[in-house]
Amino acid sequence: MIQVCSQCGTRWNVRDRQRLWCPRCNGALMAPGTAADPRWSPRATTHPPTHPPTQQGNTPRLPTRFRWIAVRPGPPPPPRRRRRPLGPTPRYLSIPRWGLVDHVAPSTDAEDATVKKGAPPTVIRAALLSTATIFGLAAVIHVVRYVLLLVNRTSLLPPLVAGGALWLGVLFSLAAIVSVMLTAVMMTSWLSGRRSAVYHFRGHDDPRPTWALWVGCLTPVLNLVWAPVFLIELAHAEQSQARLRGPITTWWIAWLFSTGISIFGIATSFTTEPQGIADNTVTAIVAYLVGLATVLLLWRVFDGFVRKPVERPLHRWVIVAPDQPAEAESSAAVESDQREPAA
Secondary structure, eight states: OEEEBTTTOOEEEOTTSOOSBOTTTOOBBOOOOSSOOGGGOTTOSSSOOOOOOOOTTOOOOOOTTOOOOOOOSSSOOOOOOOOOOOOSOOOOSSOOOTTOOOOOOOOHHHHHHHSOOOOOHHHHHHHHHHHHHHHHHHHHHHHHHHHHHHHHTTSOOOHHHHHHHHHHHHHHHHHHHHHHHHHHHHHHHHHHHHHHHHHHHTTSOOSSOHHHHHHHHHSTTTHHHHHHHHHHHHHHHTTOHHHHHHHHHHHHHHHHHHHHHHHHHHHTTTOOSHHHHHHHHHHHHHHHHHHHHHHHHHHHHHHHHHTSOSSSOSSOOOOOOOOOOOOOOOSOOSSOTTSOOOO
8 A cells, every 4th residue: 555745755655554644754645545556565576567568658647646756765764863852941030140241351450459569760760860960069069179178278268168168068968868868769669669560470479578679779788789689680580681781780890889989988087187188088079970970870770671661572573584595606616627626
């Protein structure tokens, strides 16, 4: 018994049992015909069915609601794989928040709060400039004072000129001491902030605590060793030690020499003899000039650090042209082709 699907047109051998739905597309099966197709009969296994000869042009007509289709040999195709049930519709007692969260990147203010702020570069430059100016004026005042001492050997000076030269020297000496202290405080503040920013950019904290930086930079004798060490560590952290090794070393040597001359000048300033006062004045002139050179060298070291920002890499990679083939040698050959090469 053959039934044809009304949707896909597939012929199904339902044998002796009438079916309603197509196994392939789940369409409705039409009613079976009156006579079974002999091709699907179990008895017709060896001999194919014979058809009566028909004249050319007279094709047999199919019964109503039937059509010719191509049937694949073999068993029927496997049924389609059904999807798994999705389950019940989820219900929530409140609005779910798992899809409504805005991931906001941390602001730069929160990151900057963890980084210690030091003195700005403009303030540092102003302090260095004022200190260098005071040192230069103090050296000039002491040169004038030495000239007055030479004049005083042959003639008496007016009290106003002598008192003015004396008190101007004292005033500029005190101003130099105050400016050095302020510059040291400003430089220590900048050093602490710079180290904090550099080590924070590298992903960890400064190995030196803040109190160690301040004590090592402001203690009169310890700062001769620890302040340059802190600067060298900062240069290594910024990977600029090759560029700043020379300026730091030069400033360190000048600072040691300036400190030694200043200590010698303070030790010899209590003399009352005319020659001792003249020698102390010359020592003060040399001390101020060396101090001026030390401040300028410190300014050079400071500019070497500030010139490169913390976030900018030291080296910049650029795209270059591909390697060109080696050019042929334009010069003539050393040895002739017809001669043996020289030994």
